[in-house]
Amino acid sequence: MTRPAPITALPVLSGPDLALACGVTTLPVSALITSPTGSGKTHLAREAARHALTCGERVIVTVPTKALAHEIARTWADLPGRVQAFTRDQPSPPYRAAHVLIMTPERLDLVTRRWRRHHPWLARVGLLITDEIHTISDPARGAALDAALTRLRATLPLLRVLALTATCGNPRVLADWLGALHIGGGIRPMPLTWTAKTVRAVADKPAALQRVLTPGESTLVFVHGRQRAADLAAHLKKAGHASAAHHAGLTPGVRAQVERDFREGRTRVLIATPTLEVGVNLPAEHVVLYDLTTFGLDGRQALTVNAAWQRAGRAGRPGATRAHVTVLGTRAEQPGQYERGRFEPLSSPLSRGEHLLGFLLGCVDGGYARTRAQATRMAQQTFAAHTGTLNAPRAVATLLQQGALADHGGVLSVTPLGRVASQALLPVPVVAAVRALPQDPTVLDVLLAAAAHVRLPSLGDESRATLVGALMSVPSRTLDAGTAPPDAVIGAALLHATTHHGDDGAAELSGLHEPTLTALREETLRIVSAWHALSPSISVNLTRVSLAAQLPPLTATLALLSGVGQVTARALSAAGVPDLPTLARTPPAQLTAAGFTLRTAERLTQAAQAYGPLTLSEPTPAPRTRTVLADPARLARARLLTVTPTTHGWTVTGGSQARTVTRQGEAFICDCPDGVQLCKHLLAVGLHLA
Amino acid sequence: MTLHGFIPVLTHRFPLDALLTPYVERYAPAALISAAELRAAPGAPLPALPLMIDSGGYQALDAHATVVDTGPFAALHVPGAVPLTPLDVYDLQRSARAAVCFTLDFPSPATATTDERVRRLHLGERNALWALSQIRPGTLYASVQPGQDLTAVLAARPDGIALGGLAPHSADRDRLRHEIRTVRAQLPAGLPLHVFGLGHPDSIHAALSAGATTVDSSSPQRMAASGRAWTGEVIPDAAPHERLRLAVTNLLTALHADVPLALHPAWRPLTPRRSA
Numbered sequence: 001m002t003r004p005a006p007i008t009a010l011p012v013l014s015g016p017d018l019a020l021a022c023g024v025t026t027l028p029v030s031a032l033i034t035s036p037t038g039s040g041k042t043h044l045a046r047e048a049a050r051h052a053l054t055c056g057e058r059v060i061v062t063v064p065t066k067a068l069a070h071e072i073a074r075t076w077a078d079l080p081g082r083v084q085a086f087t088r089d090q091p092s093p094p095y096r097a098a099h100v101l102i103m104t105p106e107r108l109d110l111v112t113r114r115w116r117r118h119h120p121w122l123a124r125v126g127l128l129i130t131d132e133i134h135t136i137s138d139p140a141r142g143a144a145l146d147a148a149l150t151r152l153r154a155t156l157p158l159l160r161v162l163a164l165t166a167t168c169g170n171p172r173v174l175a176d177w178l179g180a181l182h183i184g185g186g187i188r189p190m191p192l193t194w195t196a197k198t199v200r201a202v203a204d205k206p207a208a209l210q211r212v213l214t215p216g217e218s219t220l221v222f223v224h225g226r227q228r229a230a231d232l233a234a235h236l237k238k239a240g241h242a243s244a245a246h247h248a249g250l251t252p253g254v255r256a257q258v259e260r261d262f263r264e265g266r267t268r269v270l271i272a273t274p275t276l277e278v279g280v281n282l283p284a285e286h287v288v289l290y291d292l293t294t295f296g297l298d299g300r301q302a303l304t305v306n307a308a309w310q311r312a313g314r315a316g317r318p319g320a321t322r323a324h325v326t327v328l329g330t331r332a333e334q335p336g337q338y339e340r341g342r343f344e345p346l347s348s349p350l351s352r353g354e355h356l357l358g359f360l361l362g363c364v365d366g367g368y369a370r371t372r373a374q375a376t377r378m379a380q381q382t383f384a385a386h387t388g389t390l391n392a393p394r395a396v397a398t399l400l401q402q403g404a405l406a407d408h409g410g411v412l413s414v415t416p417l418g419r420v421a422s423q424a425l426l427p428v429p430v431v432a433a434v435r436a437l438p439q440d441p442t443v444l445d446v447l448l449a450a451a452a453h454v455r456l457p458s459l460g461d462e463s464r465a466t467l468v469g470a471l472m473s474v475p476s477r478t479l480d481a482g483t484a485p486p487d488a489v490i491g492a493a494l495l496h497a498t499t500h501h502g503d504d505g506a507a508e509l510s511g512l513h514e515p516t517l518t519a520l521r522e523e524t525l526r527i528v529s530a531w532h533a534l535s536p537s538i539s540v541n542l543t544r545v546s547l548a549a550q551l552p553p554l555t556a557t558l559a560l561l562s563g564v565g566q567v568t569a570r571a572l573s574a575a576g577v578p579d580l581p582t583l584a585r586t587p588p589a590q591l592t593a594a595g596f597t598l599r600t601a602e603r604l605t606q607a608a609q610a611y612g613p614l615t616l617s618e619p620t621p622a623p624r625t626r627t628v629l630a631d632p633a634r635l636a637r638a639r640l641l642t643v644t645p646t647t648h649g650w651t652v653t654g655g656s657q658a659r660t661v662t663r664q665g666e667a668f669i670c671d672c673p674d675g676v677q678l679c680k681h682l683l684a685v686g687l688h689l690a
Numbered sequence: 691m692t693l694h695g696f697i698p699v700l701t702h703r704f705p706l707d708a709l710l711t712p713y714v715e716r717y718a719p720a721a722l723i724s725a726a727e728l729r730a731a732p733g734a735p736l737p738a739l740p741l742m743i744d745s746g747g748y749q750a751l752d753a754h755a756t757v758v759d760t761g762p763f764a765a766l767h768v769p770g771a772v773p774l775t776p777l778d779v780y781d782l783q784r785s786a787r788a789a790v791c792f793t794l795d796f797p798s799p800a801t802a803t804t805d806e807r808v809r810r811l812h813l814g815e816r817n818a819l820w821a822l823s824q825i826r827p828g829t830l831y832a833s834v835q836p837g838q839d840l841t842a843v844l845a846a847r848p849d850g851i852a853l854g855g856l857a858p859h860s861a862d863r864d865r866l867r868h869e870i871r872t873v874r875a876q877l878p879a880g881l882p883l884h885v886f887g888l889g890h891p892d893s894i895h896a897a898l899s900a901g902a903t904t905v906d907s908s909s910p911q912r913m914a915a916s917g918r919a920w921t922g923e924v925i926p927d928a929a930p931h932e933r934l935r936l937a938v939t940n941l942l943t944a945l946h947a948d949v950p951l952a953l954h955p956a957w958r959p960l961t962p963r964r965s966a
Contacts, residue, residue: 116709119709120712123713154932154935155934157938367931368929371927
């Protein structure tokens, strides 16, 4: 008699395994996969991409960071097709040449605004993989993802979406919006073990952190700021831990080295800012959630459960042998609340202010909407509308009022201002500010105007005085008139430093991180480039070239020649040719001696001669006004004062005595006895008005 | 090569056709372009899939068009256009590397006299016989009209037969079936039968079930341009991307028309036909 075979339970599948078993990668369906980090979502996405490629389709992958884009491009390179990350960090081939296109939501947003131009290759996209779709809730960047997904789905009627996240409190709502199946669950190969540690005060956290660290264990400690990361890393190093800081202020080279050291075990404790939350994978055994309170635009905010789990999910990634999470918090921060994993529902910030205006402007610019009804239909398809309400007609009215749209008998069209704002992904008022430049502006005037629209890093008084002092002899009508807002002066001083000393030199002068200055310069460059597109002038163009090439404006004149970029301009500068007029007078032999071919040398000198004389605005600086502007102490005091508008002007309080500031024509008059042209009260009013 | 089912018509004139082309390239077995379109836009890029190149004889339906007997073949004269001869059609089909070519025939408008109808049938047959006697630029279908005696044409061994003149009667499905069955009954087994100008899914279904091998139409785009889809969706002021969505819906519905529209399941994407 044969014995019956033992009964074995069939495995219960969930998460990505279930999705694979259901054929999500091969069937013509969209799917939302919500499962923990490390449970195989990336593998599922890769298999879906592979199947799409074998069917002759193309694939778009959206990721929240450029670093992640490059990592996926590297690890998916063996797929049967060209896998390409499209970021500004490196030259990219045309979109049509790639089969798997990896990009950030902002890049995809821009692609959809020009969908008809991209249609021949875009129409071949059959699958969109949206990694970390919970970032649709991000107050700063979520609107771009919502906009890009909405437009792409409107453009491609047969598109399948595979959306992935570990943290979503309302998966059914999100899946419903995507028209997708929802598959949840999923098992981490290495379950997380949570420990909550309560400290009496925030000041006790460094000591508590040391107590939870185990020697030799690879640990990621999440904090909220760059300075905290640097300070804590130094503190731990002093205490004998092999530690380092990881944040967006590090140059790509340094960051890569920090990551390599951690992977290879030379560094055991990495103090990281939220950039690692959705960033590259590092094999950590232990994650410590150190900062549980953030200070944002809305004041103090508790770390969200979604963010806590994203960070916790870094523990136990491939290469790690354990996975545990320690939450350090005060009683008020309730460190024990996170383990329960009650994720917040996702929503989109697209319905708010500038985001909605930008979305609708992009819709008209991209030809998605020519009427108010069409604009409303597009707005109704966003995740923001799916999870809340938004007022598209009012936004259209605002865009008309701003001059970004025109209405011809009910048919909407973008104006040149609107087109430039849309293509530059900038708010309309920022682009329109080019019209407020002084007549015949200098390069510094352009920098001052642009700096008023960028977010400035905080700067120490000493660095500020040095940098602003460097502007003393630089021609500027705005500075001479004393009308530049103090923050703009500081911003312009930083930008001036980057054009004269490069980002690295400006970093040394200011004490800021080099990437911070690079980001500031690139953000300003985006604005100035938009201004140049809308209202070309030699000063704006020179500012643009100067910022792009990190060259002083005079040297940047060389790059005004067709075919001369920053590399050639630098080479010419090194060859003793400081500017365009000099190049016109330079014998080709001098250039050939510096390494240029004779043909190139002749072409350059001939082009410079043909360019004609440069007419640059160079008013004489008025040092008296600028001396006051350069006084950081006065500026600092002005920031502490309170300004109250009155019927006659403004009352300034907070100093030893209340002062009255009145306006007479274009001039502001203060009744204080300070005896300087721009006292702290006037500065305070200027700050108030700015 | 033998094609089956619905063949979408593409032109170089309409933006919606350009937007739809990548979908046609991926999902349709072939596209049909008129020789007149090729002539109007020389050098314009052609869709990357097998092409059926129609002769452009449909222009004979213009009330002012005339058919001129030039001896060995007949030419079509349309006011304001260069005359179209079988030689022109031959050259255009060859330069487009047509997979399937059609001979130049001359359908008659509703206002034509009986004599003129008979004359045009006769001249169309003469063109077919002339074309079939040449070195063929591709698979060559002889264009015929309902009620035409096919004996002479079939004797010239065409690669297929193309039946025109049914578009005005496309709503009369019984008549469609009757005319197609009548022609099919005269053809040797396996000889392809193409029917011009049928785009409604029920017309396509009627034609295919009556023995047609392929049918063509630009209806998916024309319906979409007016904001409608055969699935019942209507958008009164459709934006370009919405018209494209409607056109894709119509295209897929037409490609699925081997079942009647009434029984048609909610359309779903087909497996892509070919590599990108």
